[in-house]
Amino acid sequence: MDYGFVFLILLLPALTFILLGLAGMKMSHKVAGLIGTCSIAVVTVLCYYAAFEYFLVQGRDAATGLYPTVTAFDITWLRFSELLTFNIGFRITPISAMMLIVISTVSLMVHIYSFGYMHGEKGFQRYYAFLSLFTMSMLGLVVATNIFQMYLFWELVGVSSYLLIGFYYPMHAAVAASKKAFIVTRFADLFFLIGILIYSFYVGTFNYDLSQMSPAQMTALNQAGWIMPTALFLMFIGGAGKSAMFPLHIWLPDAMEGPTPVSALIHAATMVVAGVYLVASLFPIFVKFAPEALHWVAYIAAFTAFYAAAVACCQSDIKRVLAFSTISQIGFMLVALGVCMPDPETGAVAMTAEYADANGLGYMAGMYHLFTHAMFKACLFLGAGCIIHAVHSNEKMYMGGLRKYMPVTHWTFLISCLAIAGIPFFSGFCSKDEILVACYNFSPVMGAIMSGIAAMTAFYMFRLYYVIFWGKSYYETHKAEGAHQPHEAPLTMTVPLIILSVITMLVGIFGTLHVFEFGEFVSANGVAFGTHTNWFVAGVSTVLAICGIGLATYMYKGEETPVADMLARKFPKLHRAAYKRFYMDEVWMFVTHKIIFKCVSTPLAWFDRHVVDGAMNFMAWGTNEAGESIRGWQSGDVRQYAVWFLTGAIALVLLCICL
Amino acid sequence: MIPVEYFFVLSALLFFIGVFGFITRRNLIAMLISVELILNSVDINFAAFNRLLFPGQMEGFFFTLFSIGVSAAETAVAVAIIINVYRNFNSDQVNCIENMKN
Amino acid sequence: MANMVMFIILAVVILGSALMCVMTKRIMRAATFLLFVLLGVAGLYFLLDYTFLGAAQISVYAGGVTMIYIFAIQLVSKRTLQGLVERLKGSRVVFGALITLISLVTVVAVFLKNKFIDMAVQMPDEEVSMNVIGNTLMGSEKYQYVLPFEFISVFLLACIIGGIVISRKE
Numbered sequence: 054m055d056y057g058f059v060f061l062i063l064l065l066p067a068l069t070f071i072l073l074g075l076a077g078m079k080m081s082h083k084v085a086g087l088i089g090t091c092s093i094a095v096v097t098v099l100c101y102y103a104a105f106e107y108f109l110v111q112g113r114d115a116a117t118g119l120y121p122t123v124t125a126f127d128i129t130w131l132r133f134s135e136l137l138t139f140n141i142g143f144r145i146t147p148i149s150a151m152m153l154i155v156i157s158t159v160s161l162m163v164h165i166y167s168f169g170y171m172h173g174e175k176g177f178q179r180y181y182a183f184l185s186l187f188t189m190s191m192l193g194l195v196v197a198t199n200i201f202q203m204y205l206f207w208e209l210v211g212v213s214s215y216l217l218i219g220f221y222y223p224m225h226a227a228v229a230a231s232k233k234a235f236i237v238t239r240f241a242d243l244f245f246l247i248g249i250l251i252y253s254f255y256v257g258t259f260n261y262d263l264s265q266m267s268p269a270q271m272t273a274l275n276q277a278g279w280i281m282p283t284a285l286f287l288m289f290i291g292g293a294g295k296s297a298m299f300p301l302h303i304w305l306p307d308a309m310e311g312p313t314p315v316s317a318l319i320h321a322a323t324m325v326v327a328g329v330y331l332v333a334s335l336f337p338i339f340v341k342f343a344p345e346a347l348h349w350v351a352y353i354a355a356f357t358a359f360y361a362a363a364v365a366c367c368q369s370d371i372k373r374v375l376a377f378s379t380i381s382q383i384g385f386m387l388v389a390l391g392v393c394m395p396d397p398e399t400g401a402v403a404m405t406a407e408y409a410d411a412n413g414l415g416y417m418a419g420m421y422h423l424f425t426h427a428m429f430k431a432c433l434f435l436g437a438g439c440i441i442h443a444v445h446s447n448e449k450m451y452m453g454g455l456r457k458y459m460p461v462t463h464w465t466f467l468i469s470c471l472a473i474a475g476i477p478f479f480s481g482f483c484s485k486d487e488i489l490v491a492c493y494n495f496s497p498v499m500g501a502i503m504s505g506i507a508a509m510t511a512f513y514m515f516r517l518y519y520v521i522f523w524g525k526s527y528y529e530t531h532k533a534e535g536a537h538q539p540h541e542a543p544l545t546m547t548v549p550l551i552i553l554s555v556i557t558m559l560v561g562i563f564g565t566l567h568v569f570e571f572g573e574f575v576s577a578n579g580v581a582f583g584t585h586t587n588w589f590v591a592g593v594s595t596v597l598a599i600c601g602i603g604l605a606t607y608m609y610k611g612e613e614t615p616v617a618d619m620l621a622r623k624f625p626k627l628h629r630a631a632y633k634r635f636y637m638d639e640v641w642m643f644v645t646h647k648i649i650f651k652c653v654s655t656p657l658a659w660f661d662r663h664v665v666d667g668a669m670n671f672m673a674w675g676t677n678e679a680g681e682s683i684r685g686w687q688s689g690d691v692r693q694y695a696v697w698f699l700t701g702a703i704a705l706v707l708l709c710i711c712l
Numbered sequence: 713m714i715p716v717e718y719f720f721v722l723s724a725l726l727f728f729i730g731v732f733g734f735i736t737r738r739n740l741i742a743m744l745i746s747v748e749l750i751l752n753s754v755d756i757n758f759a760a761f762n763r764l765l766f767p768g769q770m771e772g773f774f775f776t777l778f779s780i781g782v783s784a785a786e787t788a789v790a791v792a793i794i795i796n797v798y799r800n801f802n803s804d805q806v807n808c809i810e811n812m813k814n
Numbered sequence: 815m816a817n818m819v820m821f822i823i824l825a826v827v828i829l830g831s832a833l834m835c836v837m838t839k840r841i842m843r844a845a846t847f848l849l850f851v852l853l854g855v856a857g858l859y860f861l862l863d864y865t866f867l868g869a870a871q872i873s874v875y876a877g878g879v880t881m882i883y884i885f886a887i888q889l890v891s892k893r894t895l896q897g898l899v900e901r902l903k904g905s906r907v908v909f910g911a912l913i914t915l916i917s918l919v920t921v922v923a924v925f926l927k928n929k930f931i932d933m934a935v936q937m938p939d940e941e942v943s944m945n946v947i948g949n950t951l952m953g954s955e956k957y958q959y960v961l962p963f964e965f966i967s968v969f970l971l972a973c974i975i976g977g978i979v980i981s982r983k984e
Contacts, residue, residue, distance in 0.1 A: 714817055714818055714821050714861075717925070717926065718821060718825075719858075720922075720925050721922060722825050722828065722829070722858075724918060724921050724922055724925070725829055725832075725918070726828060726829065726832055726851075727921075728914045728915075728917060728918040728921075729829070729832040729833055729835075729836055729914075730832070730836070731914055731917070732836055732910050732911060732914040733835065733836030735906075735910045735913075735914075736836070736906055736907050736910040737836065739841060741841055741844075741845075741883065741886060741887060741890070742836075742841060742844055744883075745835060745836075745844050745845065745848050745883065746835075746836055748848060748852075748875075748879065749832050749835065749836070749848070749851060752851065752852065752855045752875075755855065755871075756855060756858055759858070759859055759862055759864055759867060760858075760862060763862040763863070763864065764862075769957070770942070770946075770947075770950050770957065771957075773864060773867060773942065773947075774950070774951070774959050774962070776859075776864075776867055777867060777870060777951075778959075778962055778963075778966055780867075780870055780871060780874050780875060781874065781966045781969075781970065782966065782969065783875075783879070784874050784875070784878055784879050784970075785969060785970050785973035786973070787879045787882055787883070788882060788973055788974070788977045789973050789976050789977050789980070791882050791883070791885075791886040791977075792976070792977035792978075792980040792981040793980055794886060794890065795886060795889060795890060795980075795981050796980050796981055798890045
């Protein structure tokens with residue numbers, strides 16, 4: 054099978070970025086947007102074609118029954134030693150093919166949507182240039198042939214995220230948010246880099262595909278001992294930074310300062326799942342050499358999922374609610390990956406369908422959830438963008454009763470909410486159910502906790518839904534004060550919503566009926582297997598979700614929200630803590646400002662300023678003073694020269710006498 | 713018979729009186745006069761050494777003669793320069809020439 | 815003995831005038847004292863029986879150079895120079911005197927320690943005749959000075975031209 058065309062997938066967005074970045078300001082908005090969108094459309098077609106070829110035309114290898122790992126090209130860029138080289142390449146595996154579809158689809162939807170959303174904005178061309186840069190980086194990340202290439206694109210993704218969060222750079226909050234996002238993720242990436250270096254030092258390669266390792270490298274891996282869990286966990290910290298795991302999640306809510314389509318693309322659907330993708334890519338190594346580290350990933354992710362869900366229940370800014378919901382859902386995905394266990398007999402990923410269905414189920418569930426979440430969360434964010442576009446505010450108090458004014462947004466939002474809540478026949482149900490099954494396989498406690506968080510998810514999402522679309526309309530109550538009428542978004546904005554919700558619906562219906570089997574394409578060991586709905590788990594979670602929805606309906610559907618207000622009054626401290634995100638930002642501020650800045654940075658700065666700079670300044674001062682002191686000799690005063698001459702002559706004479 | 717060291721001490725005293733004048737006076741002409749004193753002390757040495765140490769020869773004699781001629785020429789040129797400086801700076805103090813630096 | 819008395823008288827005149835010359839605050843007086851110094855030096859030449867040299871000293875220095883100075887003073891500024899009261903800075907005077915004294919002591923010490931004063935010979939009490947001077951000045955043999963003489967003449971010419979060029983009004 055010929056995959057010669059795939060280099061275009063990376064090249065086209067890169068060229069678009071260069072073109073729009075250099076010449077964009079000379080173009081009109083329409084031309085620049087069309088160039089960006091067309092290029093992404095072509096990339097999307099190519100991605101679909103590549104995935105189609107990979108999954109359906111080429112299909113499974115007849116001998117092994119697995120999807121082969123295809124390396125389309127692999128160019129050596131840097132050569133550190135004979136064994137250790139840094140390559141840039143394009144590799145297709147089942148998960149990268151899936152990611153290609155997710156990224157290109159959401160990116161294309163966002164490109165189209167932005168036509169309407171960003172209409173008339175200053176820097177429209179710049180926006181599209183950055184979107185292209187981001188798409189290129191993200192695609193490069195998922196097709197990386199080695200971990201160092203992944204790291205390179207990882208950082209590029211971070212940069213484009215930084216640029217897009219700070220898109221409204223005249224606004225102070227946007228600048229602060231972009232800096233925060235960059236610094237926090239960069240801080241986490243430092244651990245990622247250290248992990249990569251440790252890994253490559255011990256194994257002698259940047260390659261992370263066990264099937265492509267030489268025997269010597271396998272031996273090195275086997276002998277690494279405790280080094281490998283450490284390296285892998287350090288890499289996971291990098292992933293936790295990007296995927297906003299507690300306590301590195303603090304940048305994601307603030308990142309909502311960026312344009313809403315950007316939030317949909319980067320901070321909900323694609324970039325933030327880079328950490329999940331990283332863990333999934335390293336999954337065989339994790340399972341074989343660091344199962345404990347993998348479980349720690351699960352614990353951290355579970356806590357994050359709970360924490361974010363709790364915070365999401367009390368936020369008033371609708372984008373913040375969605376941001377915390379994203380964090381929570383990413384927690385679900387990582388929990389799913391983390392609860393996978395090695396095969397008891399081989400201690401690794403076993404190549405049997407039983408393994409894929411039992412111990413390795415979480416892998417498939419996590420990837421499945423990544424896929425479905427990308428679609429419905431992008432839809433939710435884009436819907437939130439329509440709402441913000443209509444009411445010109447992020448705050449829930451300016452909303453309410455919008456279902457009459459924005460029917461399309463309302464219906465697509467509702468579909469996505471049902472999906473994320475895990476109602477059968479919506480895509481979230483299929484993936485979340487598998488995650489819960491995997492959790493119950495791991496331990497009933499973990500399963501129960503995750504079921505509870507799923508119920509919380511349903512509650513806060515429907516709280517959001519009711520607050521926006523039902524209840525007292527701000528427009529109707531404030532008509533007299535000049536509040537203007539909300540209106541349905543233009544076609545460019547509603548069409549992506551419809552497409553995304555249709556995908557959600559289709560995946561949900563076919564997935565629930567087991568017509569579409571995600572496990573056919575992606576599984577922990579690559580072996581195809583058919584899922585079967587565990588009706589006990591599914592029933593419990595569905596009931597819990599319906600309870601959550603019912604509670605939300607009871608509390609928030611009406612014109613007034615007496616129960617919610619009463620609860621907030623009754624537990625003011627709890628409500629306030631949740632609203633303030635349990636003071637995590639304050640904790641970080643305390644740690645950075647009071648401890649790191651004061652105890653580490655200040656002395657270091659003092660050392661830098663007084664010792665390092667001081668030495669330099671002293672040299673400069675000494676030279677200056679020496680010059681000043683002998684400057685008087687060059688006075689131009691003849692008599693003074695005569696004195697010096699005389700003194701010198703006499704000194705010489707005296708010297709001669711003494712000698 | 714006058715011992716040669718008398719001449720020498722005399723000329724040394726004259727020389728350093730000239731040096732003292734050169735480094736203390738600020739007036740260009742006064743400095744030039746000091747230079748004349750220095751030149752004269754050297755001339756005395758030439759003449760006295762020739763006469764008292766090497767009486768058969770004439771080098772000191774002629775050097776003194778040429779020195780007188782050179783110093784006359786030097787004085788003429790120096791005075792011309794001083795007059796020029798005075799014209800340009802309206803002052804004949806050495807300090808005024810320092811203005812050239814700026 | 816008479817020589818010694820003459821020498822002492824001349825030395826007192828020379829040193830006294832020289833001191834007055836550098837210490838006086840009026841420029842005109844300095845020029846006048848310079849004249850006395852030059853005359854004293856001419857007296858020394860006579861004492862050494864270099865009568866030609868003494869005559870040259872008087873005619874060139876006392877007659878020419880001093881005149882130049884006086885003209886220059888008159889030309890440069892009647893107002894500033896004739897009645898000029900030059901302010902000497904005390905510290906500078908002290909410093910100059912100090913360094914001069916140190917130098918003087920050094921030089922005198924060097925000289926007195928030297929051996930060549932013992933080489934002094936009895937001065938033949940006779941004048942250098944004009945004939946010898948003329949022949950030596952114009953001869954081109956060894957120890958004869960026609961070349962420096964010509965050089966001096968060219969040099970003087972150059973100085974005349976230079977002086978005219980420099981002091982010429984633009």
